[in-house]
Amino acid sequence: MLRTLFLSLFLLASSLAHAAPLTWGLHGMVLFGGKQGLYASHLPMFHAPHDYQAVLQVRLADPVLDARLRQQLDGHTALWTLEPEHFELARLLPAAPLPLRQFQATVVRGHFEKDGKAEPGYGAAAIIVERVLLMRQLSPAPATHASARYLQVGDGTQRFLVKRIDSRPDFEHIVAWTSPQDAPHDDVVVAKTGVQETPAASLQAALRAQPGKTARLRGTVYFSTEDVR
Numbered sequence: 001m002l003r004t005l006f007l008s009l010f011l012l013a014s015s016l017a018h019a020a021p022l023t024w025g026l027h028g029m030v031l032f033g034g035k036q037g038l039y040a041s042h043l044p045m046f047h048a049p050h051d052y053q054a055v056l057q058v059r060l061a062d063p064v065l066d067a068r069l070r071q072q073l074d075g076h077t078a079l080w081t082l083e084p085e086h087f088e089l090a091r092l093l094p095a096a097p098l099p100l101r102q103f104q105a106t107v108v109r110g111h112f113e114k115d116g117k118a119e120p121g122y123g124a125a126a127i128i129v130e131r132v133l134l135m136r137q138l139s140p141a142p143a144t145h146a147s148a149r150y151l152q153v154g155d156g157t158q159r160f161l162v163k164r165i166d167s168r169p170d171f172e173h174i175v176a177w178t179s180p181q182d183a184p185h186d187d188v189v190v191a192k193t194g195v196q197e198t199p200a201a202s203l204q205a206a207l208r209a210q211p212g213k214t215a216r217l218r219g220t221v222y223f224s225t226e227d228v229r
Contacts, residue, residue, distance in 0.1 A: 150163055171197065
């Protein structure tokens with residue numbers, strides 16, 4: 001009887017040891033940027049394996065394809081996405097024992113789960129992770145914040161605002177804007193009204209409130225409430 005119990009425990013432990021990691025899956029991303037930088041924002045949910053908000057600075061391993069893609073995205077706000085191979089999302093954490101440096105993905109013009117089409121010429125593109133700009137686990141508990149806080153992405157004049165997911169329900173929002181070269185990189189904070197898209201006028205006012213600076217919004221790259229309800 002005791003021997004049988006030990007055998008059962010051993011088999012259970014072996015099974016757990018070889019189980020797929022909690023963050024293993026297909027982690028779709030919004031692709032945005034231009035000549036000054038290329039970025040990917042994970043499309044998060046409030047449950048595993050997608051319960052992390054992650055924003056990456058990336059490049060394509062093939063320099064010719066990388067330059068071509070930056071040219072296609074430059075100055076535009078049309079939606080592009082990445083449909084990556086399956087990987088463990090937690091490998092993007094700073095303390096990950098085996099950090100994720102590269103993955104393969106299909107480059108899609110539009111949303112890869114909806115009406116998007118694979119962009120010809122890229123195939124299974126090798127994506128290099130240059131920097132992890134944001135990586136935090138989302139809490140599934142209901143929460144409400146009175147303000148919407150946006151992470152600034154980009155170091156030059158071509159920048160983006162990425163809404164930090166901090167409420168439930170919440171909304172995903174990526175906005176393109178043109179900045180003076182030396183504008184600060186602090187978060188941009190505006191009043192929040194439920195899960196409605198932040199008005200462009202509110203973001204414009206917050207950006208122009210930076211000391212001695214002017215800014216011009218170029219438009220919304222992505223807005224959705226579907227996955228963060």
